[in-house]
Amino acid sequence: MRITMENIHKAFGTNQVLTGVDFDLLNGEVHALMGENGAGKSTMMNVLTGLHARDNGKITIDGTETYFKNPKEAEQSGVTFIHQELNIWPDMTVLENLFIGKERKNTFGFLKTAEMKALANKQFERLSVSIPLDKEAGSCSVGEQQMIEIAKALMTEAKVIIMDEPTAALTEREISKLFDVISSLKKEGVSIVYISHRMEEIFSICDRITVMRDGKTVDTKAIAATNFDEVVRKMVGRELTDRFPTRNQSLGETVLEVKGLTKSGYFEDINFSVRAGEIVGVSGLMGAGRTEIMRTIFGLDSSESGEIWLNGKKVHIKTPVQAVKLGIGFITEDRKDEGLILDFSIKDNIVLPTLASFAPKGIIREKSETDFVNMLIKRLTVKAESKDIAVGRLSGGNQQKVVIAKWVGIGPKLLILDEPTRGVDVGAKREIYQLMNELTERGVAIIMVSSELPEILGMSDRILVVHEGKVNGELLKENATQEKIMTLATGGQ
Structure with missing residues (x-):
């Protein structure tokens, strides 16, 4: 044809x-x-x-x-x-x-x-x-x-x-x-x-x-x-410098520690930690349990056993509301059904997790809210006629930027990114990577789940590889290759 x-x-x-x-x-x-x-x-x-x-x-x-x-x-x-x-x-x-x-x-x-x-x-x-x-x-x-x-x-x-x-x-x-x-x-x-x-x-x-x-x-x-x-x-319309920005790694104290986290049929005995200023990449094949582990940490799903420690204190996270109050943000892989309310405006989606902070006495401080939203739209370079249009009218990549803006806006201590650049163009990807660098420079701990091996290799300080619900290996950035990751992802050593 x-x-x-x-x-x-x-x-x-x-x-x-x-x-x-x-x-x-x-x-x-x-x-x-x-x-x-x-x-x-x-x-x-x-x-x-x-x-x-x-x-x-x-x-x-x-x-x-x-x-x-x-x-x-x-x-x-x-x-x-x-x-x-x-x-x-x-x-x-x-x-x-x-x-x-x-x-x-x-x-x-x-x-x-x-x-x-x-x-x-x-x-x-x-x-x-x-x-x-x-x-x-x-x-x-x-x-x-x-x-x-x-x-x-x-x-x-x-x-x-x-x-x-x-x-x-x-x-x-x-x-x-x-x-x-x-x-x-x-x-x-x-x-x-x-x-x-x-x-x-x-x-x-x-x-x-x-x-x-x-x-x-x-x-x-x-x-x-x-x-x-x-x-x-x-x-x-311009030259784009290096695909992945240079990381100036400066690690702080341990922000998150996961001990023995288990949910039958999904994952078993998960142990890992993330430090302030660190990006830990999580790789593995589809169905390996990567997303399920992150959903459990954020309180979307429950575990049968195991412990989660945040800043040296044991926490019991039963709901996403509790996770947000503890300073955890979660950018889900399914932005349409879980990351956004498509009929809501860009502004309303961005302020959703932080709305209470703009209405300390029950009355929304509109100027503060607008300034906050405009700052995030500008920082994430969201392309839109207005902050008041429905987010469902944006392109997929701009929708993803709104999801990221929403969670960056809470000032997280720990940010979980599940497929953060899915459907995002090469220029916007670099902007997201640069933002990740800026967040880690401020001491934010980041977990990045990604199916893109160049992204995992380009942005991670450490890489955890999950196979059939278990962490099958850990690689340092300087020793990691696509071949090593795929070997671990398919059950090899």
Whole structure:
């Protein structure tokens, strides 16, 4: 399928999101689409698939001018969009999610469950995924939900698949398998639009790249004819210095100590500590128990045994409210459902954990609150028309910045970051890394859970590797390599 988009314009109110975009997709190619958060990448694809109507411009598909009325019509025509923010129905089973709106029925209207299960298992086998089909989708990890969405797209026999940050919640092994699937789809003539902020992936899997900046197309090139530095320069409009800022490590007293923390079926006998000014990276495969350990420390889940010590005192954290009062912040990997209230404004989301401090006598001091919010928006470079717009209207990366601003605002002693740069562009990533450095220079202790090995290696002072619910090893920054981490993550020594 050949798709051409010419001079596409799209505005939401007074906000001009696309101001003359051109995009060309060839048959059987993997075409990277890159740009900073808010550059208009997802909006352009939403215009293509009929979620948003264009204000101006022309779209042709196989030489015929074509405009889809809605995403369902696009899907029926062979164009499928796997969104960054997953469209999972949490109260339904995995099987029901895979076939929602596309159920297989016999002549009497009864579901052909066996046939649907066989088709689902075929796609899961193709992706090397093992998720029980009768499992409630809401209880699946974010990574598992991502694989469900990919399997769902593969079952539509699409001619074009748009993937928006498809590997953000996947492990290295799952990414490798996804790349195998993409290669086989390409051989079958399927075209892939690959939206990602992970440079290594772009140069590994893509044929051509289109770079966007501020709602416009900057350039389209063959991958072989460009390089990392050129792409970054075109994305951000300036030279970007080192990918990871230099860390001036100065460690203080132990802030957090975890002793023998255990929750059957999830993790067992977890022991580690974090000092003031230190970044401890936590690596491991999906399902290893990394997130579950952090949720327990923050009081979202309970443990069966073990102790948590904070600043030399034993604490019993039963709820997130208690954790916040103790100076612990937690940036969850699932920003849509757990990190933000999408209908609330940017301002209301940022002040949520600290609201009481702006109303000591029950009356909100609006000027202080506004100054506080504006300071954090400026510091995190959140791109938005106003602090009062709904956070759900922001790009994924800017939503992540709001989540970080919210927890930075409490003045934490300990900050837990679970996939902190998921869906965040290369320029914004560096801003987040720089902020992490600033926080540790002020004595904040940081735990960073990440599936990105370059990020783990680039920002951690120490690295804990979790395998099947246990800490299988600890590496110092100077001795750590991707190979050593993967060896420990897969159960080796």
